[in-house]
Amino acid sequence: MKTIAYFDASHDFPEEILMAAGFVPYKIFGDVHKSNEPADRYLQAFFCPAARSFLTEALARSGEWDGIVIAQGCNSTNRHHDVWKRHVTTPFLYWFNGPSKDDAIALRFMKTECWRLIDALDRQFRTPVTPEKLAEANRESNAIKRKLQALSKLRGEKDITNREYLDILIKSMQMPKKEVSAEIDSLIKKVDARGPFPSNKKKMLLTGSDVTYPELMDQLDEVGFRIVRDDLSVGERYFATLIPEEGDPLEALARYYLTIPKPSTKVGVRKRIQYLEQALSESGLDTVVSQNLKFCEPFAYDAPLVNGELKDKGYRVLHLEREFTPGPDNQLINRLSAFSEML
Amino acid sequence: MNSKNNESRIENEQIRINTLPHARSIKWPMLWYLFVGQLYTLLPWKKTAWTCAGFPIELLWGFDIFPLHPENMATVAAAQKQSQRLIEHAESMGYSRDLCSYCKTNLGAVDTGIKTTLGGIAKPDIITCTNTICDTHWKWFQIQAERLKVPFFMFDCPKIVSGTDERTIEGYINYMVEQFYEFFEFVKKHTGRELNIEKMIRASDDSELMSSIWRDIYECRKRVPSPYSSAETSASFFPLVVLPGKKVGIKFFEKIRGDIRKRVERGEGTLSIGTERYRILFEGIPFWYRMRFMYDLARYRAVVTYEPYTYSFAPPKPISKNYSESLREVARIMMDLPYSYNLEKRIQYFEQAIKDYSIDGVVLHENLSCRPSSTGMIDLKNAIQDDLGIPVLIIQCDMNDPRAYSEAQMKTRIESFIELMEKNRHG
Ligand code: SF4
Ligand code: SF4
Numbered sequence: 001m002k003t004i005a006y007f008d009a010s011h012d013f014p015e016e017i018l019m020a021a022g023f024v025p026y027k028i029f030g031d032v033h034k035s036n037e038p039a040d041r042y043l044q045a046f047f048c049p050a051a052r053s054f055l056t057e058a059l060a061r062s063g064e065w066d067g068i069v070i071a072q073g074c075n076s077t078n079r080h081h082d083v084w085k086r087h088v089t090t091p092f093l094y095w096f097n098g099p100s101k102d103d104a105i106a107l108r109f110m111k112t113e114c115w116r117l118i119d120a121l122d123r124q125f126r127t128p129v130t131p132e133k134l135a136e137a138n139r140e141s142n143a144i145k146r147k148l149q150a151l152s153k154l155r156g157e158k159d160i161t162n163r164e165y166l167d168i169l170i171k172s173m174q175m176p177k178k179e180v181s182a183e184i185d186s187l188i189k190k191v192d193a194r195g196p197f198p199s200n201k202k203k204m205l206l207t208g209s210d211v212t213y214p215e216l217m218d219q220l221d222e223v224g225f226r227i228v229r230d231d232l233s234v235g236e237r238y239f240a241t242l243i244p245e246e247g248d249p250l251e252a253l254a255r256y257y258l259t260i261p262k263p264s265t266k267v268g269v270r271k272r273i274q275y276l277e278q279a280l281s282e283s284g285l286d287t288v289v290s291q292n293l294k295f296c297e298p299f300a301y302d303a304p305l306v307n308g309e310l311k312d313k314g315y316r317v318l319h320l321e322r323e324f325t326p327g328p329d330n331q332l333i334n335r336l337s338a339f340s341e342m343l
Numbered sequence: 344m345n346s347k348n349n350e351s352r353i354e355n356e357q358i359r360i361n362t363l364p365h366a367r368s369i370k371w372p373m374l375w376y377l378f379v380g381q382l383y384t385l386l387p388w389k390k391t392a393w394t395c396a397g398f399p400i401e402l403l404w405g406f407d408i409f410p411l412h413p414e415n416m417a418t419v420a421a422a423q424k425q426s427q428r429l430i431e432h433a434e435s436m437g438y439s440r441d442l443c444s445y446c447k448t449n450l451g452a453v454d455t456g457i458k459t460t461l462g463g464i465a466k467p468d469i470i471t472c473t474n475t476i477c478d479t480h481w482k483w484f485q486i487q488a489e490r491l492k493v494p495f496f497m498f499d500c501p502k503i504v505s506g507t508d509e510r511t512i513e514g515y516i517n518y519m520v521e522q523f524y525e526f527f528e529f530v531k532k533h534t535g536r537e538l539n540i541e542k543m544i545r546a547s548d549d550s551e552l553m554s555s556i557w558r559d560i561y562e563c564r565k566r567v568p569s570p571y572s573s574a575e576t577s578a579s580f581f582p583l584v585v586l587p588g589k590k591v592g593i594k595f596f597e598k599i600r601g602d603i604r605k606r607v608e609r610g611e612g613t614l615s616i617g618t619e620r621y622r623i624l625f626e627g628i629p630f631w632y633r634m635r636f637m638y639d640l641a642r643y644r645a646v647v648t649y650e651p652y653t654y655s656f657a658p659p660k661p662i663s664k665n666y667s668e669s670l671r672e673v674a675r676i677m678m679d680l681p682y683s684y685n686l687e688k689r690i691q692y693f694e695q696a697i698k699d700y701s702i703d704g705v706v707l708h709e710n711l712s713c714r715p716s717s718t719g720m721i722d723l724k725n726a727i728q729d730d731l732g733i734p735v736l737i738i739q740c741d742m743n744d745p746r747a748y749s750e751a752q753m754k755t756r757i758e759s760f761i762e763l764m765e766k767n768r769h770g
Contacts, residue, residue: 100481269489
């Protein structure tokens with residue numbers, strides 16, 4: 001099947017348009033196990049290491065993809081586009097400028113941007129997107145989201161490792177939706193058959209920069225933390241809400257992307273705090289691990305304010321800055337262990 | 344090459360920048376700015392706004408709202424040797440060492456309540472910004488709006504990446520224009536002010552007058568020897584940032600232009616006759632806590648004759664246009680500032696400036712505080728070297744955080760760069 005890869009700082013890019021045009025959307029996550037040396041020839045070491053890893057992957061694999069879309073999100077997407085344009089070989093490099101706000105004006109702009117993408121795909125690949133095809137893609141996307149919601153609910157009740165949760169999310173954003181749908185079903189089945197939530201684990205909510213590799217999830221598990229809620233894009237933000245299935249599908253899609261739980265890359269820190277408070281209170285949690293990837297500025301700017309408010313409300317919050325590495329980060333593990341003991 | 348034997352690159356303590364007779368007059372616009380800003384803050388019926396680089400300040404004048412500039416005040420803190428302690432204070436509040444030092448200087452300044460003359464800033468009535476240049480501007484202003492409980496508005500500027508076609512840009516402009524009307528509503532709601540269109544257009548016309556004087560000054564800088572260098576522009580451009588179009592700034596620029604024209608007539612430069620040897624383009628924000636850096640270059644007979652940073656505050660502004668045409672043009676300028684130029688345009692822009700200003704070498708300040716302006720720098724360096732065959736030096740530092748500056752390392756790097764320019768001169 002034809003694949004279009006995309007670089008998305010959060011959950012900003014309407015992959016459903018690619019699905020409606022007959023492509024498999026593939027979200028680029030890079031590879032933490034590989035050196036960033038190829039990207040470092042063009043991007044300095046004090047830039048977001050995840051974004052550098054995405055470029056490294058694109059330099060190596062762009063030949064396997066029919067095109068690449070970069071969606072407006074943070075300074076990495078916005079400024080690195082031009083570096084990709086100079087160095088990544090692809091027949092189709094497209095800039096999708098989704099809005100940073102979520103009001104009525106932004107909604108109109110989002111719709112225009114969606115139309116522009118549909119038009120560009122059609123001109124490049126002769127793949128017209130009809131309202132019917134888009135409605136179908138929205139439904140298919142919702143079906144995955146519903147299954148992920150069901151799986152997510154089990155996180156507080158059953159024994160699902162942090163790695164399993166991240167793995168299935170990554171697959172949901174990289175594999176053909178039909179295949180991933182079967183994988184989620186089988187994971188839910190497997191989990192259902194397992195025992196209850198392990199008594200030696202502590203439940204917590206994870207917030208901050210997106211986690212794109214499972215080793216960090218393992219480290220959390222090893223120190224005894226289970227993520228039962230989160231507000232990550234490779235997490236709840238991806239499935240917390242559904243695309244409205246009635247009315248104009250394009251309008252519905254645009255509306256959906258503007259109303260999902262807020263990441264730090266979008267205006268509206270108040271809404272982000274509200275989502276976190278709601279998630280904590282509805283699941284009876286009182287523990288938050290907030291982390292940001294080194295050089296990931298949007299989340300680093302938010303952290304003191306967001307964490308401060310949560311602490312003021314009585315939640316126990318640990319904030320960590322982490323490196324982009326699969327190896328054990330001793331400093332991180334020590335801080336997590338100390339926090340765990342304190343609980 | 345043995346440095347001691349090469350007269351051209353020996354550091355010579357005697358060679359100095361000859362400052363312009365009216366250089367010190369900069370204090371008047373600065374005092375005016377601080378005094379009037381204070382007045383607007385104290386008088387209950389007057390209104391103020393925090394705003395950032397890239398924001399069309401003429402709009403605020405149209406509402407009779409005084410613009411307060413956290414970035415500018417952060418530079419004042421650095422010049423007054425206060426920035427490090429304010430930055431460290433912000434870090435103790437939980438802000439990462441890797442974040443922009445302007446932002447942290449401001450967070451520290453507000454939290455410690457430091458005096459305006461040392462880089463402090465008053466609480467405004469509204470906070471306005473754009474995301475055209477960087478994430479920092481809006482993330483920082485949003486945080487402060489929350490902390491200070493002040494209404495916040497951000498212009499969401501689409502990004503004109505390399506290859507964006509005109510039709511798409513027109514669509515982006517439509518989005519921006521809609522936001523202007525939203526902004527007018529926002530201002531009315533939170534300050535009770537309505538836009539006085541005539542006042543705004545007048546402010547824009549005056550602003551263009553001020554910018555055009557600055558551009559004249561830049562024309563003169565093309566002359567060899569250069570009559571004016573970044574040692575002076577780094578201070579004198581402030582009226583363009585904080586007081587665009589204000590008479591007090593225009594008068595100052597007229598005096599400076601007069602001084603420069605006299606110099607040009609006499610064939611003199613900012614260095615004594617026969618001394619200028621290397622003409623440098625400096626990209627990036629200067630080191631505000633170490634302004635001597637620009638003066639010290641003179642010791643190597645080097646003069647910074649062009650810096651996109653100070654030039655970028657003087658884009659041609661829409662004049663005598665009707666209201667809606669003006670708004671469309673302002674929208675375009677906001678999205679397409681030299682500081683947010685896409686890489687393809689940035690390379691063209693630099694290469695043209697290098698030719699126009701007879702540049703021998705380029706220094707790129709890779710700013711640890713400023714990832715957006717540092718992005719693409721490696722490509723920029725390679726393109727300039729390949730296309731024009733002149734040396735390009737990347738120096739990693741920070742504009743407001745003195746902890747990033749190493750005297751010895753800087754000296755070594757500058758000296759080898761001078762050596763490279765000298766070699767290049769001899770083919
Ligand atoms: S990790 Fe942060 S800086 Fe990096 S791409 Fe994602 S949002 Fe942007
Ligand atoms: S220095 Fe760079 S990151 Fe900081 S405010 Fe200025 S443009 Fe933004």
